[in-house]
Amino acid sequence: MExxxxxxxxxxxxxxxxxPAALFVQTAARFRSNVTVRSLTRGTPxxxxxxxxxxxxxxAxxxxxxELVAEGPDESEAIAALKELIESRFGEE
Structure with missing residues (x-):
């Protein structure tokens, strides 16, 4: 699996x-896949x-x-959910 x-x-x-960080972590935690995040802007690991x-x-x-990376049985769903959360501005505005 890629x-x-x-x-x-x-x-x-x-x-x-x-x-927003709490929402991000709660969302990531719903999935079995390993999920990592890094700041490309700051160059963090x-x-x-x-x-x-x-x-x-x-x-951030x-x-x-x-950059969001997910690896595991539900990686596509994990990435989609986190991307949607970020693009929705975490429900602000």
């Missing part, structure tokens, strides 16, 4: 902080998308590009 990878741009006001502290350390802000 891993799924996608690049997304954060468009919400606060980036991946506090509430990939971190576990299911760990709130790891996600917060990315320092509005306009930053993130």
């Amino acid at each position: 891993m799924q990878k996608v690049t997304v741009t954060l468009t919400n006001r606060v980036g991946l902080h506090a509430r 990939p971190v576990n998308a299911k760990a709130i502290l790891s996600v917060m350390t990315l320092g 802000e509005q306009g930053h590009e993130l």
Whole structure:
């Protein structure tokens, strides 16, 4: 099984902080696949998308590009759900 990878741009006001980070982690945790996220903008190494502290350390802000990678039985669904969450601006606005 190939891993799924996608690049997304954060468009919400606060980036991946506090509430958006919590929503991101909760969404990733619904899936069995391993999911990692890294900031292409900051050049960070990939971190576990299911760990709130790891996600917060990315320092991802509005306009930053993130790379999401999922590997496992439901990787396509995991990537689709996270991409949709980010593109919906985490329900802001």
